[in-house]
Amino acid sequence: MKKDVTLTVKAKYVNLYKSGYPLISKEAIINLNEDTKEGTIIRLVDEKNKFIAKGYFGKQNKGFGWVLSRNENEQIDxxxxxxxxxxxxxxxxxxxxxxxxxxxxxxxxxxxxxxxxxxxxxxxxxxxxxxxxxxxxxxxxxxxxxxxxxxxxxxxxxxxxxxxxxxxxxxxxxxxxxxxxxxxxxENGVNLAVYLNESAMVGVFLDQRDVRKTIRDAYAEGKNVLNTFSYTGAFSVFAAVGDAVKTTSVDLANRSLNKTIEQFRVNGLDIESHDIIVEDVFNYFKYAVKKQLTFDMVILDPPSFARSKKIVFSAEKDYKNLLKEAISITEDGGIIVASTNSSSFNMKKFKSFIDQAFKETNRKFQLIEEFSLPNDFKTIKEFPEGIYLKVVFIKSLP
CATH class of the missing domain: 3.30.750.80 (RNA methyltransferase domain (HRMD) like)
Incomplete structure (x- = not known):
């Protein structure tokens, strides 16, 4: 490893790092050199050269490295x-x-x-x-x-x-x-097919475990369920295991069709009674409105950012409008499962999107329950950005 590099923290950020904040950010450092070798051990000091913490230099979309220890004598070995x-x-x-x-x-x-x-x-x-x-x-x-x-x-x-x-x-x-x-x-007794040898996506997002279980155990029975941005259909499978009458899975990716069929089959479920549609979700909403299709439950779990041929979706800017689309095809008394993994806004802001969407569609709603990360996704209070998952079960009222 290269010799340690000392970085000086701006005065207004010193207490933040002393209190346990772990992300080394550009705006907090006086002498950050973006050409520092990746993996270099860095010492954070205040402007009087007093030790604060040590970590490593590593550029990623969140910042320029992470604090590993607040013990000056601890070796990173x-x-x-x-x-x-x-x-x-x-x-x-x-x-x-x-x-x-x-x-x-x-x-x-x-x-x-x-x-x-x-x-x-x-x-x-x-x-x-x-x-x-x-x-x-x-x-x-x-x-x-x-x-x-x-x-x-x-x-x-x-x-x-x-x-x-x-x-x-x-x-x-x-x-x-x-x-x-x-x-x-x-996962909670349900089979899931997983691939560790294909791409960054393995076939299931483990952070939604509690949400899937809740859909199966408390909401799915007898329901007609729409699962948008469905990926490999895990939400649909849990709804089907929970005795949903029908599920419809919609995703733009071609691979979603075979992957979803596989998830149903490894659970011995009859795929013929469920629909799997490869299509842009926003186009499907328009189709559903035109055909006067409605659902007892609509699951919204879009990526934080997505791009198709005609649409660029950003959760922070566009989630309210996505909710309005969902509201238009949800039965009175039906449930919308609104989920986002965007770390750029918190639960309070997310709930404001929900409130705005229902107001603009002249509909009333009731927040039933909410979820964040499960226990294995350990977080620390000093880094609220790490609590990225926000899920709300919303009842659409007449």
């Missing part, structure tokens, strides 16, 4: 990562002991003191996601720690960092025995 991973694994012990769920997150970035890194567990398979070249420079320490601490069938990794404006969605087998994919994991 094999022992450091061993201790961090041991603590993270111990925290997830209830998940390892679960009889009906064997897919969950065991390291959640800054929530576990390892910003820029996530590790997920899929029935004995571990998947490491590296979000910057900076954290990737510590790969030997981290992989060796995981090998020593965990019993595993195999370890895979994905490089998610940005190089020259392009993301390297590279998957790579690391250790163990190569898997035969898909592997079938369980």
């Amino acid at each position: 094999q022992r450091f990562f061993m201790n961090k991973l041991r603590d993270a694994i111990n925290y997830r012990e209830p998940f390892f002991n679960s009889l009906d769920t064997n897919a969950f997150r065991i390291v959640n970035g800054e929530g576990d003191g390892l910003g820029g890194l996530t590790i997920e567990y899929f029935d004995g398979y571990y998947l490491i996601n590296w979000y910057s070249k900076g954290i990737y420079r510590f790969r030997e320490y981290i992989i060796n720690a995981l090998k020593e601490l965990a019993e595993f069938k195999a370890i895979y990794q994905k490089k998610r960092f940005d190089v020259d404006g392009k993301y390297i969605e590279e998957d790579d087998f690391v250790a163990g025995e190569r898997g035969t994919f898909p592997i079938i994991v369980k």
